[in-house]
Structure formats: C-alpha cells, structure tokens
Amino acid sequence: MPKICYSCGKGPAFGHTRSHSMVATKRRFNPNLQKVRIEVAGTPRREYVCTRCLKAGKVLKAV
Numbered sequence: 001m002p003k004i005c006y007s008c009g010k011g012p013a014f015g016h017t018r019s020h021s022m023v024a025t026k027r028r029f030n031p032n033l034q035k036v037r038i039e040v041a042g043t044p045r046r047e048y049v050c051t052r053c054l055k056a057g058k059v060l061k062a063v
Contacts, residue, residue: 003033006047007058037062 004011010031016024033048036059040047044062053059 003030003048005031005033005050005053006038007049007053010050010052 002011012031013029015027015029017027018024032051034051034054035046036049036054037044037046038049038059039045039062049059
C-alpha cells in the first residue's frame with residue numbers, strides 16, 4: 001500500500017540533504033500519515049490520512 005493520504009493525495013516529497021561541504025545526497029520528506037478507521041461509502045475502512053486532513057475534518061472517523 002502506498003504511503004499516500006486517502007483524502008488529499010499527499011505523498012512523499014524529495015530533495016537533498018546538504019552537508020557542511022555542500023555535498024548533496026538524496027532524501028525524502030514523508031508526510032505525517034496516520035492509519036485511521038474512516039467511513040468509505042458507509043463502511044468502515046482503515047486508510048492512511050494525513051494529520052492536516054484529520055485536523056480540518058475532511059474525513060469522517062468511523063465509530
């Protein structure tokens with residue numbers, strides 16, 4: 001399963017780590033994803049959702 005937000009589609013971003021000598025090595029910025037039970041078409045499912053979507057109330061948590 002890919003590490004992508006179910007609601008907004010946010011995934012990892014890529015960039016470089018710069019050392020003191022300015023040597024660039026590849027790195028990955030992962031979004032803050034939580035695996036939560038949400039309602040999808042009336043049935044509860046476990047999906048990855050980013051914390052921004054949880055805080056904004058864009059997904060409905062299953063009870």
